[in-house]
Amino acid sequence: MTAINLKESSVRDLNEKLQSGSSGDKFVVNNTVGKHALSVGLTSEVHVEINGHVGYYCAGMNQQANILINGNAGPGLAENMMSGEVRVTGNASQYAAATAHGGLLVIEGDASSRCGISMKGVDIVVGGNIGHMSAFMAQSGTLVVCGDTGDALGDSVYEAKIYVRGKVKSLGTDCIEKEMRDEHKQELQELLTQSNMNYKVEDFRRYGSARKLYNFDIDQVDEY
Amino acid sequence: MCGIVGLFIKNPALEAELGALVAPMLSEMTERGPDSAGMAVYRDPNDKGCKVTVLAPKLDFDWASFEKSVKSHFSLKKFTVTQNHAVLSLGNALDEVEEWLGLNWSDLSVTSAGTNIEIFKGKGNPADFIEQFDIKNMTGTHALGHTRMATESAITTEHSHPFSTGQDLCLVHNGSLSNHNRLRETLKREGVKFKTDNDSEVAAGYLSWRLSEGDDLDEALNHAIEDLDGFYTFAIGTKDGFAVMRDPIGCKPAIMAETDDWAAMSSEYRAIATLPGAENARIWEPEPTQIYSWKRS
Numbered sequence: 001m002t003a004i005n006l007k008e009s010s011v012r013d014l015n016e017k018l019q020s021g022s023s024g025d026k027f028v029v030n031n032t033v034g035k036h037a038l039s040v041g042l043t044s045e046v047h048v049e050i051n052g053h054v055g056y057y058c059a060g061m062n063q064q065a066n067i068l069i070n071g072n073a074g075p076g077l078a079e080n081m082m083s084g085e086v087r088v089t090g091n092a093s094q095y096a097a098a099t100a101h102g103g104l105l106v107i108e109g110d111a112s113s114r115c116g117i118s119m120k121g122v123d124i125v126v127g128g129n130i131g132h133m134s135a136f137m138a139q140s141g142t143l144v145v146c147g148d149t150g151d152a153l154g155d156s157v158y159e160a161k162i163y164v165r166g167k168v169k170s171l172g173t174d175c176i177e178k179e180m181r182d183e184h185k186q187e188l189q190e191l192l193t194q195s196n197m198n199y200k201v202e203d204f205r206r207y208g209s210a211r212k213l214y215n216f217d218i219d220q221v222d223e224y
Numbered sequence: 225m226c227g228i229v230g231l232f233i234k235n236p237a238l239e240a241e242l243g244a245l246v247a248p249m250l251s252e253m254t255e256r257g258p259d260s261a262g263m264a265v266y267r268d269p270n271d272k273g274c275k276v277t278v279l280a281p282k283l284d285f286d287w288a289s290f291e292k293s294v295k296s297h298f299s300l301k302k303f304t305v306t307q308n309h310a311v312l313s314l315g316n317a318l319d320e321v322e323e324w325l326g327l328n329w330s331d332l333s334v335t336s337a338g339t340n341i342e343i344f345k346g347k348g349n350p351a352d353f354i355e356q357f358d359i360k361n362m363t364g365t366h367a368l369g370h371t372r373m374a375t376e377s378a379i380t381t382e383h384s385h386p387f388s389t390g391q392d393l394c395l396v397h398n399g400s401l402s403n404h405n406r407l408r409e410t411l412k413r414e415g416v417k418f419k420t421d422n423d424s425e426v427a428a429g430y431l432s433w434r435l436s437e438g439d440d441l442d443e444a445l446n447h448a449i450e451d452l453d454g455f456y457t458f459a460i461g462t463k464d465g466f467a468v469m470r471d472p473i474g475c476k477p478a479i480m481a482e483t484d485d486w487a488a489m490s491s492e493y494r495a496i497a498t499l500p501g502a503e504n505a506r507i508w509e510p511e512p513t514q515i516y517s518w519k520r521s
Contacts, residue, residue, distance in 0.1 A: 033494055033497035034497045052503065053493050053503075053507070055494055056492075072493070075477060091507075093477070093479075094477070112474075113473075113474050113512075132473075132474070
Protein backbone atom coordinates (compact mmCIF):
# COMPACT_ATOMS: atom_id res chain seq x y z
CA MET A 1 0.00 0.00 0.00
CA THR A 2 1.26 3.46 -0.89
CA ALA A 3 0.23 6.48 1.21
CA ILE A 4 0.20 9.88 -0.44
CA ASN A 5 -0.07 13.05 1.64
CA LEU A 6 -1.35 16.01 -0.38
CA LYS A 7 0.29 18.41 2.05
CA GLU A 8 3.59 17.14 0.63
CA SER A 9 2.70 15.92 -2.88
CA SER A 10 1.17 17.97 -5.68
CA VAL A 11 -2.04 16.87 -7.40
CA ARG A 12 -0.03 16.20 -10.56
CA ASP A 13 2.37 13.91 -8.66
CA LEU A 14 -0.59 12.09 -7.12
CA ASN A 15 -2.29 11.52 -10.48
CA GLU A 16 0.95 10.38 -12.12
CA LYS A 17 1.50 7.83 -9.32
CA LEU A 18 -2.06 6.54 -9.53
CA GLN A 19 -2.06 6.39 -13.33
CA SER A 20 1.15 4.36 -13.39
CA GLY A 21 -0.12 1.86 -10.79
CA SER A 22 -0.60 -1.80 -11.74
CA SER A 23 -3.69 -3.91 -11.28
CA GLY A 24 -4.23 -4.71 -7.57
CA ASP A 25 -2.07 -1.85 -6.24
CA LYS A 26 -3.49 -0.04 -3.22
CA PHE A 27 -3.18 3.69 -2.51
CA VAL A 28 -4.34 5.88 0.38
CA VAL A 29 -4.62 9.64 -0.12
CA ASN A 30 -4.72 12.03 2.86
CA ASN A 31 -5.08 15.79 3.44
CA THR A 32 -7.29 16.46 0.43
CA VAL A 33 -8.67 19.83 1.76
CA GLY A 34 -11.10 20.13 -1.13
CA LYS A 35 -8.51 20.00 -3.92
CA HIS A 36 -9.64 19.58 -7.51
CA ALA A 37 -9.11 16.78 -10.06
CA LEU A 38 -7.91 14.10 -7.63
CA SER A 39 -7.50 10.57 -8.93
CA VAL A 40 -8.45 11.29 -12.54
CA GLY A 41 -7.75 9.37 -15.72
CA LEU A 42 -6.92 6.04 -14.05
CA THR A 43 -6.88 3.11 -16.46
CA SER A 44 -6.02 0.02 -14.39
CA GLU A 45 -7.62 -1.94 -11.56
CA VAL A 46 -5.97 -0.03 -8.72
CA HIS A 47 -7.70 0.62 -5.38
CA VAL A 48 -7.65 4.20 -4.17
CA GLU A 49 -8.95 5.32 -0.78
CA ILE A 50 -9.26 9.09 -0.40
CA ASN A 51 -9.70 10.43 3.14
CA GLY A 52 -11.34 13.85 3.30
CA HIS A 53 -13.54 16.13 1.21
CA VAL A 54 -12.61 16.58 -2.45
CA GLY A 55 -13.21 19.47 -4.88
CA TYR A 56 -14.21 19.53 -8.54
CA TYR A 57 -13.88 16.59 -10.96
CA CYS A 58 -12.68 13.85 -8.63
CA ALA A 59 -12.38 10.41 -10.31
CA GLY A 60 -13.04 11.87 -13.75
CA MET A 61 -12.69 9.59 -16.81
CA ASN A 62 -12.18 6.59 -14.53
CA GLN A 63 -11.52 3.24 -16.20
CA GLN A 64 -11.38 0.02 -14.14
CA ALA A 65 -10.10 1.61 -10.92
CA ASN A 66 -11.95 1.30 -7.62
CA ILE A 67 -12.04 4.66 -5.85
CA LEU A 68 -13.47 5.24 -2.37
CA ILE A 69 -13.89 8.78 -1.05
CA ASN A 70 -14.41 9.05 2.70
CA GLY A 71 -16.01 12.50 2.66
CA ASN A 72 -18.00 14.79 0.39
CA ALA A 73 -17.29 15.42 -3.29
CA GLY A 74 -17.52 18.70 -5.20
CA PRO A 75 -19.03 19.24 -8.68
CA GLY A 76 -18.33 16.84 -11.54
CA LEU A 77 -17.60 13.66 -9.58
CA ALA A 78 -16.76 10.69 -11.88
CA GLU A 79 -17.50 12.77 -14.94
CA ASN A 80 -17.29 10.68 -18.10
CA MET A 81 -16.43 7.51 -16.15
CA MET A 82 -15.95 4.51 -18.48
CA SER A 83 -15.78 1.57 -16.04
CA GLY A 84 -14.73 0.64 -12.49
CA GLU A 85 -16.38 1.79 -9.27
CA VAL A 86 -16.46 5.11 -7.47
CA ARG A 87 -18.02 5.40 -4.03
CA VAL A 88 -18.44 8.51 -1.90
CA THR A 89 -19.51 8.13 1.72
CA GLY A 90 -20.87 11.67 2.02
CA ASN A 91 -22.71 13.92 -0.44
CA ALA A 92 -21.84 14.81 -4.02
CA SER A 93 -22.33 18.22 -5.63
CA GLN A 94 -23.68 19.06 -9.09
CA TYR A 95 -23.56 16.87 -12.22
CA ALA A 96 -22.10 13.69 -10.71
CA ALA A 97 -21.36 11.05 -13.38
CA ALA A 98 -22.25 13.46 -16.19
CA THR A 99 -21.85 11.78 -19.61
CA ALA A 100 -20.46 8.62 -17.95
CA HIS A 101 -20.36 5.58 -20.22
CA GLY A 102 -20.01 2.75 -17.73
CA GLY A 103 -19.01 1.55 -14.28
CA LEU A 104 -20.81 2.12 -10.98
CA LEU A 105 -21.05 5.33 -8.98
CA VAL A 106 -22.38 5.00 -5.42
CA ILE A 107 -23.21 8.16 -3.47
CA GLU A 108 -24.12 7.14 0.07
CA GLY A 109 -25.46 10.59 0.98
CA ASP A 110 -27.32 13.09 -1.21
CA ALA A 111 -26.53 14.10 -4.77
CA SER A 112 -27.08 17.65 -5.92
CA SER A 113 -28.65 18.91 -9.17
CA ARG A 114 -28.07 17.44 -12.64
CA CYS A 115 -26.84 14.06 -11.38
CA GLY A 116 -26.37 11.72 -14.35
CA ILE A 117 -26.93 14.45 -16.94
CA SER A 118 -26.47 12.94 -20.41
CA MET A 119 -25.39 9.61 -18.86
CA LYS A 120 -24.48 7.06 -21.50
CA GLY A 121 -24.41 3.69 -19.73
CA VAL A 122 -23.19 4.27 -16.18
CA ASP A 123 -25.06 2.88 -13.17
CA ILE A 124 -25.61 5.42 -10.38
CA VAL A 125 -26.96 4.56 -6.93
CA VAL A 126 -27.77 7.43 -4.57
CA GLY A 127 -28.49 6.52 -0.94
CA GLY A 128 -30.19 9.83 -0.14
CA ASN A 129 -31.99 12.53 -2.11
CA ILE A 130 -31.16 13.95 -5.49
CA GLY A 131 -31.39 17.51 -6.88
CA HIS A 132 -33.29 19.06 -9.78
CA MET A 133 -32.76 18.23 -13.48
CA SER A 134 -31.22 14.86 -12.71
CA ALA A 135 -30.89 12.38 -15.59
CA PHE A 136 -31.49 15.23 -18.07
CA MET A 137 -31.11 13.76 -21.59
CA ALA A 138 -29.93 10.51 -20.03
CA GLN A 139 -29.25 8.09 -22.88
CA SER A 140 -28.61 4.74 -21.24
CA GLY A 141 -27.65 3.21 -17.91
CA THR A 142 -29.50 3.19 -14.60
CA LEU A 143 -30.12 5.83 -11.94
CA VAL A 144 -31.31 4.51 -8.57
CA VAL A 145 -32.48 7.02 -5.97
CA CYS A 146 -33.20 5.66 -2.49
CA GLY A 147 -34.56 9.01 -1.25
CA ASP A 148 -36.57 11.80 -2.92
CA THR A 149 -35.89 13.66 -6.16
CA GLY A 150 -35.93 17.36 -7.03
CA ASP A 151 -37.80 19.02 -9.91
CA ALA A 152 -37.79 17.89 -13.55
CA LEU A 153 -36.49 14.35 -13.08
CA GLY A 154 -35.48 12.72 -16.37
CA ASP A 155 -36.28 15.68 -18.62
CA SER A 156 -35.90 14.65 -22.29
CA VAL A 157 -34.66 11.22 -21.18
CA TYR A 158 -33.75 8.69 -23.89
CA GLU A 159 -33.39 5.05 -22.81
CA ALA A 160 -31.86 5.36 -19.32
CA LYS A 161 -33.82 3.66 -16.53
CA ILE A 162 -34.68 5.54 -13.36
CA TYR A 163 -35.78 3.92 -10.08
CA VAL A 164 -36.97 6.08 -7.19
CA ARG A 165 -37.90 4.93 -3.68
CA GLY A 166 -39.10 8.27 -2.28
CA LYS A 167 -41.13 11.18 -3.63
CA VAL A 168 -40.62 12.64 -7.09
CA LYS A 169 -41.03 16.42 -6.84
CA SER A 170 -41.84 16.67 -10.54
CA LEU A 171 -41.10 14.79 -13.75
CA GLY A 172 -39.40 16.53 -16.68
CA THR A 173 -40.76 16.67 -20.22
CA ASP A 174 -41.35 13.24 -21.78
CA CYS A 175 -40.51 11.36 -18.55
CA ILE A 176 -43.25 9.07 -17.25
CA GLU A 177 -43.78 6.37 -14.65
CA LYS A 178 -43.52 2.89 -16.11
CA GLU A 179 -44.48 -0.60 -15.11
CA MET A 180 -42.02 -2.45 -12.87
CA ARG A 181 -41.64 -5.86 -14.50
CA ASP A 182 -39.61 -8.81 -13.24
CA GLU A 183 -36.53 -7.96 -15.28
CA HIS A 184 -36.52 -4.48 -13.73
CA LYS A 185 -36.89 -5.88 -10.21
CA GLN A 186 -33.98 -8.19 -10.86
CA GLU A 187 -31.79 -5.41 -12.28
CA LEU A 188 -32.61 -3.12 -9.34
CA GLN A 189 -31.95 -5.88 -6.78
CA GLU A 190 -28.53 -6.51 -8.31
CA LEU A 191 -27.60 -2.83 -8.12
CA LEU A 192 -28.84 -2.48 -4.52
CA THR A 193 -26.83 -5.52 -3.49
CA GLN A 194 -23.73 -4.36 -5.36
CA SER A 195 -23.88 -0.94 -3.72
CA ASN A 196 -24.73 -2.24 -0.19
CA MET A 197 -28.07 -0.43 -0.02
CA ASN A 198 -30.44 -2.27 2.23
CA TYR A 199 -33.82 -1.39 0.66
CA LYS A 200 -36.71 -3.48 -0.67
CA VAL A 201 -37.17 -3.54 -4.43
CA GLU A 202 -40.95 -3.37 -3.91
CA ASP A 203 -40.63 0.16 -2.49
CA PHE A 204 -39.27 1.59 -5.75
CA ARG A 205 -41.06 2.97 -8.80
CA ARG A 206 -39.67 3.00 -12.30
CA TYR A 207 -39.52 6.02 -14.63
CA GLY A 208 -38.40 6.37 -18.22
CA SER A 209 -38.99 7.95 -21.60
CA ALA A 210 -42.48 8.31 -23.09
CA ARG A 211 -40.59 8.46 -26.42
CA LYS A 212 -42.76 11.35 -27.61
CA LEU A 213 -39.77 13.52 -28.43
CA TYR A 214 -38.09 10.94 -30.64
CA ASN A 215 -39.81 12.07 -33.81
CA PHE A 216 -40.91 15.44 -35.07
CA ASP A 217 -44.65 15.92 -34.66
CA ILE A 218 -46.16 17.95 -37.48
CA ASP A 219 -49.00 19.10 -35.19
CA GLN A 220 -46.42 21.00 -33.13
CA VAL A 221 -44.96 22.93 -36.03
CA ASP A 222 -46.58 26.12 -34.66
CA GLU A 223 -44.36 25.83 -31.59
CA TYR A 224 -41.24 26.58 -33.60
CA MET B 225 -16.25 32.87 -12.53
CA CYS B 226 -15.69 34.61 -9.20
CA GLY B 227 -15.04 33.47 -5.65
CA ILE B 228 -17.10 34.34 -2.60
CA VAL B 229 -16.27 33.79 1.04
CA GLY B 230 -18.24 34.68 4.14
CA LEU B 231 -17.39 34.09 7.79
CA PHE B 232 -19.62 34.71 10.76
CA ILE B 233 -18.08 34.34 14.22
CA LYS B 234 -20.29 32.56 16.76
CA ASN B 235 -17.75 32.26 19.56
CA PRO B 236 -16.89 35.87 20.67
CA ALA B 237 -13.38 34.73 21.66
CA LEU B 238 -12.63 34.32 17.94
CA GLU B 239 -13.62 37.88 16.97
CA ALA B 240 -10.02 38.99 17.49
CA GLU B 241 -8.99 36.45 14.82
CA LEU B 242 -11.60 37.31 12.17
CA GLY B 243 -9.03 38.63 9.71
CA ALA B 244 -6.58 35.80 10.34
CA LEU B 245 -9.36 33.29 9.64
CA VAL B 246 -10.90 34.95 6.59
CA ALA B 247 -7.64 35.93 4.79
CA PRO B 248 -6.68 32.30 3.91
CA MET B 249 -10.26 31.70 2.72
CA LEU B 250 -10.00 34.64 0.33
CA SER B 251 -6.54 33.60 -0.77
CA GLU B 252 -7.83 30.10 -1.58
CA MET B 253 -10.33 31.66 -4.02
CA THR B 254 -7.60 33.39 -6.06
CA GLU B 255 -7.94 31.01 -9.04
CA ARG B 256 -11.67 31.80 -9.23
CA GLY B 257 -10.95 35.54 -9.29
CA PRO B 258 -7.43 36.82 -9.90
CA ASP B 259 -8.50 40.26 -11.26
CA SER B 260 -9.47 42.04 -8.07
CA ALA B 261 -10.52 41.40 -4.49
CA GLY B 262 -12.59 43.07 -1.83
CA MET B 263 -13.88 42.62 1.67
CA ALA B 264 -16.62 43.95 3.89
CA VAL B 265 -15.85 43.73 7.58
CA TYR B 266 -18.24 44.46 10.44
CA ARG B 267 -16.55 45.83 13.56
CA ASP B 268 -16.19 48.69 16.09
CA PRO B 269 -19.85 49.82 16.05
CA ASN B 270 -20.41 53.57 16.18
CA ASP B 271 -24.03 53.44 17.30
CA LYS B 272 -24.33 57.09 18.34
CA GLY B 273 -23.31 58.42 14.96
CA CYS B 274 -22.29 56.91 11.66
CA LYS B 275 -19.38 55.26 9.93
CA VAL B 276 -18.50 55.65 6.25
CA THR B 277 -15.74 54.25 4.04
CA VAL B 278 -14.61 56.51 1.21
CA LEU B 279 -12.53 55.53 -1.80
CA ALA B 280 -10.12 58.02 -3.38
CA PRO B 281 -9.37 58.03 -7.12
CA LYS B 282 -5.60 57.80 -6.50
CA LEU B 283 -3.13 56.51 -3.91
CA ASP B 284 -1.47 59.87 -3.16
CA PHE B 285 -4.74 61.57 -2.29
CA ASP B 286 -4.39 64.52 0.11
CA TRP B 287 -6.00 62.87 3.13
CA ALA B 288 -4.65 65.52 5.55
CA SER B 289 -6.66 68.29 3.87
CA PHE B 290 -9.70 66.04 3.73
CA GLU B 291 -9.44 65.22 7.46
CA LYS B 292 -9.10 68.92 8.30
CA SER B 293 -12.12 69.77 6.17
CA VAL B 294 -14.24 67.01 7.80
CA LYS B 295 -13.20 68.15 11.29
CA SER B 296 -14.26 71.71 10.59
CA HIS B 297 -17.82 70.54 9.83
CA PHE B 298 -18.38 67.41 11.87
CA SER B 299 -17.36 65.70 15.07
CA LEU B 300 -14.84 63.22 13.69
CA LYS B 301 -14.23 60.51 16.30
CA LYS B 302 -11.91 58.28 14.34
CA PHE B 303 -10.17 58.56 10.99
CA THR B 304 -8.15 55.70 9.52
CA VAL B 305 -6.49 55.70 6.11
CA THR B 306 -5.50 52.44 4.40
CA GLN B 307 -4.16 52.71 0.85
CA ASN B 308 -6.75 54.71 -1.15
CA HIS B 309 -9.52 54.08 1.41
CA ALA B 310 -10.41 56.00 4.55
CA VAL B 311 -12.84 55.00 7.28
CA LEU B 312 -14.53 57.83 9.17
CA SER B 313 -16.43 57.42 12.45
CA LEU B 314 -18.49 60.52 13.09
CA GLY B 315 -20.84 61.79 15.77
CA ASN B 316 -23.26 63.09 13.14
CA ALA B 317 -26.22 61.76 11.18
CA LEU B 318 -25.40 59.78 8.05
CA ASP B 319 -27.66 61.79 5.68
CA GLU B 320 -25.94 65.02 6.66
CA VAL B 321 -22.46 63.52 6.15
CA GLU B 322 -23.25 61.90 2.80
CA GLU B 323 -24.80 65.09 1.45
CA TRP B 324 -21.79 67.15 2.50
CA LEU B 325 -19.35 64.63 1.02
CA GLY B 326 -21.23 64.66 -2.29
CA LEU B 327 -21.18 68.45 -2.47
CA ASN B 328 -17.63 69.07 -1.28
CA TRP B 329 -15.60 65.96 -2.06
CA SER B 330 -17.25 64.58 -5.17
CA ASP B 331 -14.07 62.82 -6.33
CA LEU B 332 -14.36 60.51 -3.32
CA SER B 333 -16.91 57.71 -3.59
CA VAL B 334 -18.66 56.33 -0.54
CA THR B 335 -18.20 52.53 -0.65
CA SER B 336 -19.98 51.77 2.62
CA ALA B 337 -22.22 53.56 5.09
CA GLY B 338 -23.77 52.55 8.38
CA THR B 339 -22.54 52.05 11.92
CA ASN B 340 -20.53 48.79 11.70
CA ILE B 341 -19.61 48.12 8.08
CA GLU B 342 -16.29 48.94 6.40
CA ILE B 343 -15.62 48.01 2.74
CA PHE B 344 -12.20 47.72 1.14
CA LYS B 345 -11.44 46.70 -2.42
CA GLY B 346 -8.62 46.78 -4.89
CA LYS B 347 -7.64 45.83 -8.41
CA GLY B 348 -5.02 43.09 -8.70
CA ASN B 349 -4.17 39.76 -7.13
CA PRO B 350 -6.04 38.87 -3.92
CA ALA B 351 -2.69 38.12 -2.19
CA ASP B 352 -1.62 41.76 -2.73
CA PHE B 353 -4.98 42.99 -1.47
CA ILE B 354 -4.64 40.90 1.71
CA GLU B 355 -1.16 42.33 2.26
CA GLN B 356 -1.94 45.97 1.43
CA PHE B 357 -5.03 46.14 3.61
CA ASP B 358 -3.53 44.04 6.41
CA ILE B 359 -6.60 41.79 6.33
CA LYS B 360 -4.94 39.23 8.64
CA ASN B 361 -4.97 41.64 11.57
CA MET B 362 -8.61 42.68 11.23
CA THR B 363 -10.93 42.01 14.11
CA GLY B 364 -14.70 41.95 13.91
CA THR B 365 -17.93 39.97 14.12
CA HIS B 366 -18.26 38.89 10.50
CA ALA B 367 -16.81 39.47 7.05
CA LEU B 368 -17.67 38.90 3.40
CA GLY B 369 -15.01 38.66 0.73
CA HIS B 370 -14.92 38.43 -3.06
CA THR B 371 -12.35 37.59 -5.70
CA ARG B 372 -13.34 38.73 -9.17
CA MET B 373 -12.87 37.26 -12.62
CA ALA B 374 -14.44 39.96 -14.77
CA THR B 375 -16.78 38.79 -17.52
CA GLU B 376 -19.28 41.64 -17.99
CA SER B 377 -17.35 44.86 -17.42
CA ALA B 378 -13.93 46.45 -16.87
CA ILE B 379 -11.38 45.62 -14.18
CA THR B 380 -11.11 48.63 -11.88
CA THR B 381 -11.33 49.15 -8.13
CA GLU B 382 -14.77 50.75 -8.61
CA HIS B 383 -16.00 47.66 -10.49
CA SER B 384 -14.85 45.37 -7.65
CA HIS B 385 -17.11 43.86 -5.03
CA PRO B 386 -18.53 44.19 -2.37
CA PHE B 387 -21.14 46.77 -3.39
CA SER B 388 -22.99 48.75 -0.77
CA THR B 389 -26.76 48.21 -0.89
CA GLY B 390 -27.79 50.46 1.99
CA GLN B 391 -26.87 51.13 5.58
CA ASP B 392 -24.67 48.32 6.90
CA LEU B 393 -25.63 46.23 3.87
CA CYS B 394 -23.45 44.95 1.05
CA LEU B 395 -23.55 42.43 -1.76
CA VAL B 396 -21.05 40.09 -3.35
CA HIS B 397 -21.99 38.16 -6.49
CA ASN B 398 -20.71 35.15 -8.39
CA GLY B 399 -22.33 34.86 -11.79
CA SER B 400 -23.57 37.13 -14.53
CA LEU B 401 -26.83 38.96 -15.12
CA SER B 402 -28.25 39.17 -18.63
CA ASN B 403 -30.88 41.88 -18.13
CA HIS B 404 -28.70 44.35 -16.23
CA ASN B 405 -28.70 47.10 -18.88
CA ARG B 406 -32.46 47.40 -19.07
CA LEU B 407 -32.86 46.99 -15.31
CA ARG B 408 -30.26 49.72 -14.69
CA GLU B 409 -32.34 52.15 -16.80
CA THR B 410 -35.50 51.24 -14.87
CA LEU B 411 -33.72 51.71 -11.54
CA LYS B 412 -32.23 55.05 -12.63
CA ARG B 413 -35.77 56.29 -13.21
CA GLU B 414 -36.54 55.21 -9.64
CA GLY B 415 -33.67 57.40 -8.44
CA VAL B 416 -31.00 54.72 -7.88
CA LYS B 417 -27.51 56.00 -8.70
CA PHE B 418 -24.83 53.86 -10.36
CA LYS B 419 -21.08 54.43 -10.43
CA THR B 420 -20.15 51.82 -13.06
CA ASP B 421 -21.58 49.62 -15.84
CA ASN B 422 -21.08 46.52 -13.67
CA ASP B 423 -23.92 43.95 -13.65
CA SER B 424 -23.49 43.13 -9.95
CA GLU B 425 -23.85 46.80 -9.07
CA VAL B 426 -27.30 46.59 -10.69
CA ALA B 427 -28.20 43.70 -8.38
CA ALA B 428 -26.97 45.79 -5.43
CA GLY B 429 -28.94 48.81 -6.69
CA TYR B 430 -32.01 46.64 -7.14
CA LEU B 431 -31.84 45.40 -3.53
CA SER B 432 -31.25 48.96 -2.25
CA TRP B 433 -34.34 50.09 -4.15
CA ARG B 434 -36.53 47.23 -2.85
CA LEU B 435 -35.36 47.90 0.72
CA SER B 436 -36.11 51.62 0.32
CA GLU B 437 -39.60 50.64 -0.91
CA GLY B 438 -40.19 48.93 2.44
CA ASP B 439 -39.19 45.33 1.73
CA ASP B 440 -37.26 43.47 4.40
CA LEU B 441 -34.17 41.58 3.16
CA ASP B 442 -36.06 38.32 2.53
CA GLU B 443 -38.78 40.12 0.56
CA ALA B 444 -36.20 42.05 -1.45
CA LEU B 445 -34.39 38.80 -2.34
CA ASN B 446 -37.64 37.12 -3.31
CA HIS B 447 -38.41 40.04 -5.62
CA ALA B 448 -34.89 39.70 -7.04
CA ILE B 449 -35.66 36.12 -8.11
CA GLU B 450 -38.52 37.51 -10.22
CA ASP B 451 -36.72 40.49 -11.73
CA LEU B 452 -33.10 39.42 -12.19
CA ASP B 453 -32.33 37.25 -15.19
CA GLY B 454 -29.07 35.34 -15.13
CA PHE B 455 -26.87 33.26 -12.91
CA TYR B 456 -26.05 34.22 -9.40
CA THR B 457 -24.94 33.17 -5.99
CA PHE B 458 -25.39 36.21 -3.78
CA ALA B 459 -24.00 36.76 -0.32
CA ILE B 460 -25.44 39.77 1.47
CA GLY B 461 -23.75 41.22 4.53
CA THR B 462 -26.05 42.71 7.16
CA LYS B 463 -25.33 44.50 10.43
CA ASP B 464 -25.96 41.33 12.44
CA GLY B 465 -24.89 38.62 10.02
CA PHE B 466 -25.20 37.56 6.42
CA ALA B 467 -27.55 35.86 3.98
CA VAL B 468 -26.92 33.59 0.99
CA MET B 469 -29.13 32.89 -2.04
CA ARG B 470 -28.63 31.03 -5.33
CA ASP B 471 -30.54 31.47 -8.60
CA PRO B 472 -33.48 29.15 -9.47
CA ILE B 473 -31.32 26.85 -11.60
CA GLY B 474 -28.55 26.69 -8.99
CA CYS B 475 -26.00 27.28 -11.70
CA LYS B 476 -23.27 28.87 -9.62
CA PRO B 477 -21.67 26.88 -6.82
CA ALA B 478 -21.99 27.53 -3.09
CA ILE B 479 -21.18 25.53 -0.01
CA MET B 480 -22.01 26.27 3.60
CA ALA B 481 -20.55 24.95 6.84
CA GLU B 482 -21.15 25.46 10.52
CA THR B 483 -19.50 24.56 13.82
CA ASP B 484 -20.10 25.79 17.39
CA ASP B 485 -17.48 28.50 16.76
CA TRP B 486 -18.37 29.84 13.30
CA ALA B 487 -20.63 29.69 10.27
CA ALA B 488 -19.12 30.04 6.83
CA MET B 489 -20.01 30.08 3.16
CA SER B 490 -17.88 29.90 0.07
CA SER B 491 -17.91 29.08 -3.62
CA GLU B 492 -15.86 25.97 -2.89
CA TYR B 493 -15.11 23.75 0.09
CA ARG B 494 -11.36 24.32 -0.19
CA ALA B 495 -11.81 27.86 1.20
CA ILE B 496 -13.75 26.50 4.18
CA ALA B 497 -11.12 23.77 4.69
CA THR B 498 -8.73 26.48 5.92
CA LEU B 499 -10.89 27.08 9.02
CA PRO B 500 -10.19 25.34 12.36
CA GLY B 501 -12.48 22.33 12.81
CA ALA B 502 -13.68 22.35 9.16
CA GLU B 503 -13.21 18.61 8.79
CA ASN B 504 -15.88 17.98 11.43
CA ALA B 505 -18.21 20.85 10.49
CA ARG B 506 -21.80 20.34 9.36
CA ILE B 507 -21.54 20.93 5.61
CA TRP B 508 -24.30 21.40 3.05
CA GLU B 509 -25.05 22.87 -0.34
CA PRO B 510 -27.68 25.64 -0.34
CA GLU B 511 -30.85 24.85 -2.35
CA PRO B 512 -31.73 27.18 -5.24
CA THR B 513 -33.86 30.26 -4.34
CA GLN B 514 -33.81 29.44 -0.63
CA ILE B 515 -32.50 32.19 1.59
CA TYR B 516 -30.06 31.09 4.27
CA SER B 517 -29.17 33.61 6.93
CA TRP B 518 -27.22 33.91 10.11
CA LYS B 519 -27.89 36.55 12.72
CA ARG B 520 -26.35 37.51 15.99
CA SER B 521 -28.89 36.55 18.65
